[in-house]
Amino acid sequence: MNRKLRMGMIGGGKDAFIGAIHRIAANMDGLVELVAGALSINPDDAIDSGRMLFLKEDRIYTTFETMLEKEALMPPEKRLDFVTIVTPNFAHFAPAMMALEKGFNVVLEKPMTFTLEESKLLKAKVEETGLILLLTHTYSGYPMVKQARQMVQEGALGKVRKVMVEYPQGWLSKLSEREGNAQAAWRTDPKKSGKSGSMGDIGTHAAQLAEYISGLKITQLCADLNVVVEGRMLDDDGNVLLKFDNGAAGILVATQIAAGEENALKIKVYGEKGGLEWAQMEPNTLIAKWLDAPAQILRAGTNYTNSLSSYATHNCRTPGGHPEGYLEAFGNLYRNFALTVDARLNNQEPKKEWLDFPGVEDGVRGMAFIENVVASSQSDQKWTDNKI
Numbered sequence: 001m002n003r004k005l006r007m008g009m010i011g012g013g014k015d016a017f018i019g020a021i022h023r024i025a026a027n028m029d030g031l032v033e034l035v036a037g038a039l040s041i042n043p044d045d046a047i048d049s050g051r052m053l054f055l056k057e058d059r060i061y062t063t064f065e066t067m068l069e070k071e072a073l074m075p076p077e078k079r080l081d082f083v084t085i086v087t088p089n090f091a092h093f094a095p096a097m098m099a100l101e102k103g104f105n106v107v108l109e110k111p112m113t114f115t116l117e118e119s120k121l122l123k124a125k126v127e128e129t130g131l132i133l134l135l136t137h138t139y140s141g142y143p144m145v146k147q148a149r150q151m152v153q154e155g156a157l158g159k160v161r162k163v164m165v166e167y168p169q170g171w172l173s174k175l176s177e178r179e180g181n182a183q184a185a186w187r188t189d190p191k192k193s194g195k196s197g198s199m200g201d202i203g204t205h206a207a208q209l210a211e212y213i214s215g216l217k218i219t220q221l222c223a224d225l226n227v228v229v230e231g232r233m234l235d236d237d238g239n240v241l242l243k244f245d246n247g248a249a250g251i252l253v254a255t256q257i258a259a260g261e262e263n264a265l266k267i268k269v270y271g272e273k274g275g276l277e278w279a280q281m282e283p284n285t286l287i288a289k290w291l292d293a294p295a296q297i298l299r300a301g302t303n304y305t306n307s308l309s310s311y312a313t314h315n316c317r318t319p320g321g322h323p324e325g326y327l328e329a330f331g332n333l334y335r336n337f338a339l340t341v342d343a344r345l346n347n348q349e350p351k352k353e354w355l356d357f358p359g360v361e362d363g364v365r366g367m368a369f370i371e372n373v374v375a376s377s378q379s380d381q382k383w384t385d386n387k388i
Helices: 017-027 043-052 064-072 091-100 115-129 143-153 180-186 198-214 312-314 326-345 358-380
Strands: 006-011 032-038 084-087 105-107 133-135 160-169 218-226 235-246 249-255 266-271 274-280 285-290 296-299
Touching: 006 017, 006 064, 006 235, 017 032, 017 326, 032 043, 032 064, 043 198, 064 091, 064 133, 084 091, 084 296, 091 105, 091 235, 105 326, 133 358, 143 198, 143 266, 143 285, 143 296, 143 312, 160 235, 180 285, 198 218, 198 235, 198 249, 198 266, 198 358, 218 358, 235 358
Parallel strands: 006 032, 006 084, 084 105, 105 133, 160 249
Antiparallel strands: 160 266, 218 235, 235 249, 266 274, 274 285, 285 296
């Protein structure tokens, strides 16, 4: 790279949790600079947020439409390279579509859109323009998740037979959306979040992780969604039986009413020869269990190049024993995206490790998962095809 990539942000102003996470991640490797923003639907907050981030006054905007219109007219030496969109679910599609139409690459929070149909339109636009879209499924950025994926792809487990993934949280064990919790308020509002609560918010993470590590696609599902906290409008708990395209079976649990749990995402993948286990709250460790040999504990670290895949070590930042967590995984997504965008801008071929980040196809599959889980839960039929 001969310069930093120029980023514009939509949403994510002051007091917004995920906007700050994106800015930290984008800045982690010194490859990106934030130069423009439409940071809030509230004009005063948008201006205040831009000033707090030291943006130039003429690049602080009060609407995303104005930002994209004006930024598209900027000369090449000032023009944005990509736009990051960190708004609630219902406000993903319009700015993402407009950004692509104006020629900007896109980083987008998950789930990708509000409906499956919108996700298909966005995919068509990405394919039409040839631009790059990063969907921030954070957990696929962890080095040991990438190690697990490579071990499966290289046949270490043999044919995959069983996938078990669970994502228990406890933060919605009370009716927090009516107690001033802004994050809970929009996530439990069907007008802002979509058809599903827990399955849309964290179930999509679990489904994407199951497909990413196993290399398989979910083809059928049987879902049971529940509203546990009285007065809530969307599901806060759910269980899903899965069938994969190689015949493997799976179980997926996503719940936000598991009192006392934090972000206890865990996945187990079993094949003919052994199994793998990874937990997000102990992310530097991958446990490999073998049918005919003692279990192994694999650890993340830049000094383990002889033991780990290139995909894992490319995404390690420190020697073994130095914890790398959520922010670093987020940073890995941004780094791989930035390196890929820069390579394309310079008519170069990105390295295979750089291309390993979630994209528009993951977004479509995530939206299909939500719609089919809801349909299955409302149906008396045991199995529902996971239609795309």
